[in-house]
Amino acid sequence: MLTKKQLDLLAFIHKRVQRDGVPPSFDEMKDALDLRSKSGIHRLITALEERGFIRRLAHRARAIEVVKLPDSMGGTGFAPRVIDGDLPDIPPPANALPVSTIEATELPVMGKIAAGVPIEAISQRSHGVTVPNGMLAGNGAHYALEVKGDSMIEAGINDGDVVVILETSVADDGDIVVALVEDQEATLKRFKRKGNAIALEAANPLYETRVFPSDQVKVQGRLVGLIRSY
Structure with missing residues (x-):
């Protein structure tokens, strides 16, 4: 179950990537959801990750994998896609473990x-x-x-x-x-x-x-x- 704000953010990210091939910035997310600060976006992204809809990739700045869409957004048959943020990648440490898929x-x-x-x-x-x-x-x-x-x-x-x-x-x-x-x-x-x-x-x-x-x-x-x- 997603709140309206969580659903709106997931839909906004998904539609922008489908349309432009690149994700929106945090400022664009903030403006689209009419929030006062980017901290609200961070909380919503954390909530979506906890609920299993997205996954943040370790050692890659603001890279997000959309794991699943709710039924109201046509979740059946959805293929996950990795979207990168606008900050440079951070190389993983030598002893980093592989990132596992959230089921x-x-x-x-x-x-x-x-x-x-x-x-x-x-x-x-x-x-x-x-x-x-x-x-x-x-x-x-x-x-x-x-x-x-x-x-x-x-x-x-x-x-x-x-x-x-x-x-x-x-x-x-x-x-x-x-x-x-x-x-x-x-x-x-x-x-x-x-x-x-x-x-x-x-x-x-x-x-x-x-x-x-x-x-x-x-x-x-x-x-x-x-x-x-x-």
């Missing part, structure tokens, strides 16, 4: 998950999001959820972030899980066992820990990755 997987986003007051149980795909394969935990099934609320902010999870979840029905103490409460509400909380009960702990002192009989809490997944919302 990515599209996961279903199954709606919103409450990091606050629990919301209705999640059951339907709303859209997809592409994540680097390095964020996934082995070969298990994964899905993604958009965070709603601020109860997990001290764990680095903010409102609007997208969390990557490994589908599982078991959890260890301290894991951050998707918990289904009384088969009706879904919430993202830290999992703790207390005898025959389950405690769902927030990471924000403004929210109280909620304790339920163990048969009223079903683990539906464990947090394995996070995509920051910009």
